[in-house]
Amino acid sequence: MSQAPGLPAEPRVLGLGRAQVLPLLGVGLVSGFFAGLFGIGGGIVIVPALVVLLRIEQKLAAGTSLLAILPAASIAAASYALHGSINWLVAGLLAIGAIIGAQIGALLLQRIPRRALQWIFVGFVAVMIVQLLVVVPDRGAEPVIDLSRGASLVALGLAAGMLSAILGIGGGGVVVPVLMVWFGLGDLAAKGASLVMMLPGVISGLVANWRLHNVAWRAGLVVGASSLVSSPLGAWVAHLIPAQAGAWLFAAFLAFIGVSMLREALRPSPAG
Numbered sequence: 001m002s003q004a005p006g007l008p009a010e011p012r013v014l015g016l017g018r019a020q021v022l023p024l025l026g027v028g029l030v031s032g033f034f035a036g037l038f039g040i041g042g043g044i045v046i047v048p049a050l051v052v053l054l055r056i057e058q059k060l061a062a063g064t065s066l067l068a069i070l071p072a073a074s075i076a077a078a079s080y081a082l083h084g085s086i087n088w089l090v091a092g093l094l095a096i097g098a099i100i101g102a103q104i105g106a107l108l109l110q111r112i113p114r115r116a117l118q119w120i121f122v123g124f125v126a127v128m129i130v131q132l133l134v135v136v137p138d139r140g141a142e143p144v145i146d147l148s149r150g151a152s153l154v155a156l157g158l159a160a161g162m163l164s165a166i167l168g169i170g171g172g173g174v175v176v177p178v179l180m181v182w183f184g185l186g187d188l189a190a191k192g193a194s195l196v197m198m199l200p201g202v203i204s205g206l207v208a209n210w211r212l213h214n215v216a217w218r219a220g221l222v223v224g225a226s227s228l229v230s231s232p233l234g235a236w237v238a239h240l241i242p243a244q245a246g247a248w249l250f251a252a253f254l255a256f257i258g259v260s261m262l263r264e265a266l267r268p269s270p271a272g
Contacts, residue, residue, distance in 0.1 A: 023053050024219060025226040032072040032227025036079060036234025038250050039191025040172035041069035041198050046223055047121070047167065048261045054219060058117045059109055062167055063214030066206040072227035073195055073202065079235035080192035087142065087189045090179070091196035093150050094157035098171060098201025101161025106208030109166050118265035121167050124174070125258035131177040132251040139243045141186040149183065157197055164198065165205035171198050173254070180247075187243040 027049040031042030043065040050061035080086050112120075145153070156178055160171030172194035179190035209215055238246060 020054060020219075021222055023049075024222045027053070028068065028072075028223040028226030029230045031068070031223065032076075032230035033234040033237075034253065035069075035072040035172075035195075035227065036076040036231040036236070037238045038172070038234075038246070038253070039076070039080075039176045039194040039238075041065075041073045041164075041195075041202060042227060043069050043164075043167065044125070044173055044254070044257050048257060048264065050216075050219060050223075051264055052260070054216075056216065059214055060216055062109065062117070062165070063206070063209030063212070064216045064220040066164065066202050066209060067215055067217065067220030068223035068227065069198070069202050070206070071224040072231040073198055075228055076231040076235050077192070077195035077199065079232050080188070080195060083188070083192075083235075083239055085188040085239070086192035086196055087185065088193075088196070089145055090153060090183075090185065090189070091193040093145070093153035094160065094175060094193060094197035095200045097154040097157025097159075098161035098164065098197050099204045101158040101163075102165045102201045102205035103161075103208050104158075105162035105165025106205055106212060106214075108162070109209070109214065110212060112166065115265065117166065118261060122258055122262050122265055124163065124167065125254050125261070128173050128177060129251050129254050129258070131181055132247045132254070135177055135181045135247055138184070139186045139188060141184050142189065143184045153183070157201070160197065161201040161205065164201050165208060171201060176250075177247075187246060188239065191238060 027046060031045040034040060034045060035042040046065040046068050047061045050056055050064055051058060143149070156175060160175045163174060164171045172191070175194045175197060176190045179185040179193065180187055185193070206215070
C-alpha cells in the first residue's frame with residue numbers, strides 16, 4: 001500500500017549485526033555509568049555514538065537516544081532516592097516544564113537542518129563546560145523555593161525538555177549545573193532532581209518522536225539494556241567523590257564529547 005502524501009515516513013528499524021551490537025553494548029555501559037555519576041540521561045554519549053557507529057542521521061539518533069536513556073535514568077534515579085539525595089519539590093517543578101518542552105522540541109526537530117542540530121549540540125556542550133568550571137558545589141545546600149524560584153524551575157524544565165527532544169539528551173547536562181550555580185542546590189540533590197525530572201520529559205519526547213518515526217528501536221533497546229548494569233555503579237561513585245572533583249570530571253567529559261561532535265559537524269556532507 002502506498003503512503004499518503006504528507007504523512008511521515010514509515011518507522012525506521014535498523015538491522016544490527018554483531019559488528020554493531022558489541023559497540024552499542026559498550027556505549028550503553030559507558031552512558032549508564034555517566035548517567036549515575038553526573039545525573040544525566042547519557043544521551044550526550046549516545047547521540048554522537050549512534051551517528052558515528054551506525055552512520056545514521058542526527059534526527060534519528062536524537063529520537064533513538066531517548067529510548068536508550070529511559071532504563072539508565074530510571075535505575076540511577078532509584079539509586080539517588082535510596083541515598084536520600086532527591087529534592088522532590090525541585091524535581092516535580094522541573095518535570096512540569098520538561099513534559100511541555102519535550103513536545104515543543106519534537107516539533108522543532110522536524111524543522112531544523114541536520115547541520116544546525118550538530119552545531120547546537122556543540123554550543124550546548126561549550127556552555128556547560130564554562131558553567132562547570134566556575135561553579136563551587138556545596139553538597140549540603142538546600143535553598144528555599146518561593147513562588148519566583150518555582151516559576152524559574154518550571155522554565156528551566158521547559159528548556160531541558162526542548163533540548164531532550166532536539167538533541168536526544170535527557171536535559172540533565174544543562175539542569176545540574178544551573179541548579180548548582182543559579183539555585184544554590186547541592187550537587188547530589190541537583191543530580192537526583194535532574195534524573196527524576198528527565199523521566200516524564202524523556203517519555204514525552206520519546207512518544208512525540210515515535211509518532212514522527214524518529215526512533216530506531218533495536219539500537220535503542222540494545223544501548224538501554226546494557227546501561228542498566230552500570231548506572232547504579234555510577235550513582236555509588238558520585239556519593240564517594242568530592243563535589244568539586246565531580247564537577248571537574250564532568251567538564252572534562254563534556255569537552256571530549258564536544259570535540260567528537262564538532263568533528264562530525266565539520267565533516268563535508270555526502271554528495272546527493
